[in-house]
Amino acid sequence: MSATKPHTSTEVVDVKGSSGSHSRIGEIASRLASKLSGSRQRHPVLHRLLLTVLVVCLGLVLTGLVSGVTNLDLATGVAMSVAILGLSFLTGFSGQVSLGNGAFFGVGAYVFAIWGNHQSSSIGEDLLVCTAAGAVAGLIVGLPATRLRGPYLAGMTIAVAIAFGSLIDEFSSWTNGDQGLNVQSPVTPPAWLASFIGEPTSSLRATFMWRADITIVVAGITFFLMANLFRSRKGRAMRLMRENEVAAELVGVSLPGARVSAFVVSAALAGLGGGLTTLVSTAVYGSTFTLGLSIEMLTLLVIGGIGTLSGSLIAGLLYAYSITWISSLVSGLGLTSSSNLGSQMNNIIFGAVLIITVLVAPLGIAGTTQFVISRRLARRRTERLDKAG
Amino acid sequence: MDAFLTSRNASDVLHGLVNGMVFGLVALGLVLIWRATRVLNFALGAMATAAAYLGLGLLSYGVGFWWCFLLCIPAGMAIGALTERFLVRPLYGKPEINPIVAMVGLLILIEAVVGSIWGTRQRSVIPPFSYVDWHLGSNPVALSPLAVFQIGCAVVMALAVGALFRFTNLGLQLRAAALAPEVSRLLGVRVSRMLTLGWALATGVAAVACVIVSSGFISGLTPSGMEGPFAAGFIAAAVGGLESPVGALVGGVSLGILEAFVTDYWSPNLVLPVSLLVLVVVLVVRPNGLFGHQRVRRV
Numbered sequence: 001m002s003a004t005k006p007h008t009s010t011e012v013v014d015v016k017g018s019s020g021s022h023s024r025i026g027e028i029a030s031r032l033a034s035k036l037s038g039s040r041q042r043h044p045v046l047h048r049l050l051l052t053v054l055v056v057c058l059g060l061v062l063t064g065l066v067s068g069v070t071n072l073d074l075a076t077g078v079a080m081s082v083a084i085l086g087l088s089f090l091t092g093f094s095g096q097v098s099l100g101n102g103a104f105f106g107v108g109a110y111v112f113a114i115w116g117n118h119q120s121s122s123i124g125e126d127l128l129v130c131t132a133a134g135a136v137a138g139l140i141v142g143l144p145a146t147r148l149r150g151p152y153l154a155g156m157t158i159a160v161a162i163a164f165g166s167l168i169d170e171f172s173s174w175t176n177g178d179q180g181l182n183v184q185s186p187v188t189p190p191a192w193l194a195s196f197i198g199e200p201t202s203s204l205r206a207t208f209m210w211r212a213d214i215t216i217v218v219a220g221i222t223f224f225l226m227a228n229l230f231r232s233r234k235g236r237a238m239r240l241m242r243e244n245e246v247a248a249e250l251v252g253v254s255l256p257g258a259r260v261s262a263f264v265v266s267a268a269l270a271g272l273g274g275g276l277t278t279l280v281s282t283a284v285y286g287s288t289f290t291l292g293l294s295i296e297m298l299t300l301l302v303i304g305g306i307g308t309l310s311g312s313l314i315a316g317l318l319y320a321y322s323i324t325w326i327s328s329l330v331s332g333l334g335l336t337s338s339s340n341l342g343s344q345m346n347n348i349i350f351g352a353v354l355i356i357t358v359l360v361a362p363l364g365i366a367g368t369t370q371f372v373i374s375r376r377l378a379r380r381r382t383e384r385l386d387k388a389g
Numbered sequence: 390m391d392a393f394l395t396s397r398n399a400s401d402v403l404h405g406l407v408n409g410m411v412f413g414l415v416a417l418g419l420v421l422i423w424r425a426t427r428v429l430n431f432a433l434g435a436m437a438t439a440a441a442y443l444g445l446g447l448l449s450y451g452v453g454f455w456w457c458f459l460l461c462i463p464a465g466m467a468i469g470a471l472t473e474r475f476l477v478r479p480l481y482g483k484p485e486i487n488p489i490v491a492m493v494g495l496l497i498l499i500e501a502v503v504g505s506i507w508g509t510r511q512r513s514v515i516p517p518f519s520y521v522d523w524h525l526g527s528n529p530v531a532l533s534p535l536a537v538f539q540i541g542c543a544v545v546m547a548l549a550v551g552a553l554f555r556f557t558n559l560g561l562q563l564r565a566a567a568l569a570p571e572v573s574r575l576l577g578v579r580v581s582r583m584l585t586l587g588w589a590l591a592t593g594v595a596a597v598a599c600v601i602v603s604s605g606f607i608s609g610l611t612p613s614g615m616e617g618p619f620a621a622g623f624i625a626a627a628v629g630g631l632e633s634p635v636g637a638l639v640g641g642v643s644l645g646i647l648e649a650f651v652t653d654y655w656s657p658n659l660v661l662p663v664s665l666l667v668l669v670v671v672l673v674v675r676p677n678g679l680f681g682h683q684r685v686r687r688v
Contacts, residue, residue: 097485151428152631154489156669340507348498350497
C-alpha cells in the first residue's frame with residue numbers, strides 16, 4: 001500500500017508551481033494530489049486508516065462478485081500475506097533471516113483446529129488464541145536469537161522448521177499425526193455476516209465468501225497496525241539496528257529486546273495467518289508444514305519485496321494464484337502434472353525467479369516499482385525546474 | 390569385553406558413528422565454504438545430491454560401483470566451482486541476506502531439476518558390501534562391512550582434506566586466501582581462483598557424504614534426502630564454531646552419537662529438537678561455538 005512511501009509525496013507537492021502550462025484538468029488533478037499528499041503528511045494515521053478501509057471495502061465487494069473457487073484462492077492468498085507480512089517485518093526491519101516461519105504458521109493452524117474442537121468460542125477469539133500461540137512460539141525460538149547473527153540464526157531456524165514435523169508426529173494424540181486434523185465442529189459465520197451475505201451459507205459460493213470476507217477484514221486490521229508499527233519509533237529503531245548495530249546501541253536501542261520483539265511480532269502474525277488458513281481450509285495436515293513451506297514463504301517475500309506492505313500482499317496473492325498459473329502453463333506445454341518435469345515445474349520456476357530476483361532486482365516487485373516511480377518523479381521534477389529556470 | 394561390545398550402549402555408539410561421520414563431512418563442507426567466502430551454503434546438501442545422482446546414475450548403465458562412486462567427487466567439485474563462479478561471486482559485498490536468499494533459491498532449483506530428471510522416487514544404491522552385522526559368539530556387534538565402508542570413506546575424505554591443507558603448497562594458498570585475501574593477493578596468490586577451489590572441495594566432500602547416506606540399507610537416493618543430514622551438519626558446524634574444520638568433524642561425530650542414544654532410549658522424533666537444544670545451549674554459553682574465536686565487530 002502506498003502509505004509506506006511518504007518520501008515520494010514531497011515531489012508531488014512541487015508540481016503546483018509549474019501548473020501554468022498544464023490543461024485545466026491537469027491543474028485540478030495536481031491541486032488534488034497536493035492536497036491529498038499534504039493531508040498524508042499532517043495526518044498519516046488517518047490517511048492509512050482511510051486507505052485501509054478503502055482497500056478492504058473493495059476486497060469485500062470483490063468477494064460478492066466472484067465464484068466460490070476464486071474466493072477460496074483469494075482467502076488463501078490473503079491469509080498467507082498476513083504470515084508473510086510478519087516475515088517481512090522480521091527480515092526487512094530487524095534484519096534477521098528466518099527459514100522457520102512455516103513452523104509458527106503451523107502452530108497457528110493446529111491451535112485453531114485443536115482449540116476450535118475443544119472450546120465453543122467465536123471466530124475472533126479463536127484467531128486471537130492462534131496469534132497468542134504463535135507469539136509464545138516466537139518468544140521461545142527468539143530468545144536464543146538474541147545471541148545469534150545472520151547465518152547462525154538462519155541455520156537454526158531451518159532446524160526449527162524440520163523439527164516441527166517430528167514434533168507433530170511425537171504429539172500425535174493431539175495432532176492426529178499424518179492423518180491430519182479436521183475442524184469437527186462446523187464453523188459458522190456470525191449471524192450479522194450471514195444476514196449480510198443473504199444467501200444460505202451452505203452453498204459453495206457463500207461458504208468461501210464469508211471466509212474470504214473475514215480473512216480480508218482481519219488482514220486489513222493487521223496491515224493497518226503493521227503500517228503504523230513500520231513508521232513508529234520501534235520500527236525506526238529496528239531499521240537502524242539492521243543498518244548499524246553499534247550505532248543503534250549508542251542511541252539507546254536495546255538490541256536483545258528489539259530482536260526478540262521482532263521475532264514475537266513475526267511469529268504472532270504467522271500464527272494468525274495459520275489460523276486464518278485453517279478457517280478457510282477446515283483441515284490441517286502435518287505434511288503442509290515442512291521446510292518447503294518456510295522456504296516458500298521467504299521466496300515469495302523476496303519476489304514480492306522485503307520490508308514493504310504491498311510486497312507482502314503481492315507475495316500472498318502469488319502464493320494462491322501461482323499454482324493455477326503454473327498448472328495451466330504445464331498443460332499448455334503439453335506435459336502432464338504427474339510427469340517428472342510437470343510436477344517439479346512449480347519449484348523450477350520459483351527457484352529460478354528467486355535467483356534472478358536476487359541478482360537483478362533485490363528489492364522485489366514492490367520495492368523495484370517504488371524505486372522506478374520515485375526516480376521517474378524526481379526526473380520529471382528536475383526537468384520542470386530546468387524549464388522554469 | 391565381548392559383553393561390552395555387544396551391549397546396547399556400544400551398539401548405539403557404533404550406529405551413531407556412521408551418521409556422525411556424515412554430519413561431520415557436511416559440516417566440514419560448510420566450514421570450508423564459510424571460511425573462504427563468508428557464505429553459509431544452504432544449497433550444499435542439494436548440490437551434493439545432484440553430484441551423487443550424476444555419479445550413481447551410471448549404475449543403471451552397468452558401470453561398476455567404485456567408478457560411479459569416484460565420479461561423484463569430480464561431479465560435486467564441478468557443481469561447486471560453477472556455483473561460486475556464476476552465482477555467488479556477483480553477490481560478494483552485498484547485504485548479508487542476498488547470498489542467503491540466493492542459496493535458498495539454488496536449493497529449490499536443484500532439488501526440482503534433479504526431481505524432474507530422475508523422479509522423486511527413492512533409487513536404491515547397492516554397494517558391494519553386506520549390511521549383516523558381524524557376530525561375537527551368538528550376539529551381534531552393531532558393525533557390518535557396509536558400516537566399515539561408510540566410516541572408512543568418511544575418514545579417508547577427512548584425512549585427505551586435512552593433508553591437502555596441512556602439507557601442500559596449494560593448501561597453504563587456500564588458507565591464506567581465506568584468512569587474509571588482500572595480503573595473499575599482494576604475495577601472488579590467485580585469491581578468486583582459491584575461493585572457487587574452496588567451493589569445489591567443499592562440494593566434493595559433501596558429495597561423498599551423500600553417497601554414504603544413500604548407500605545405507607534402508608535409505609536410498611532421493612532429491613530431498615540430504616535435508617536432514619544438512620540440518621544436522623549445520624548444527625554440528627555451528628556447535629564447532631563455523632571456523633574450525635576439526636570442530637566440524639568433532640561436532641558431527643558427537644551429534645551423531647547423541648542422536649543414536651536419543652533414538653534408542655527416547656524417540657526418533659525427538660532427535661532434531663534435542664540437537665537444536667544442544668545448539669542453543671552451546672551458543673548461549675559460547676556465541677562463537679566451542680572451537681571458534683571471538684570476532685570483533687567494527688562500527
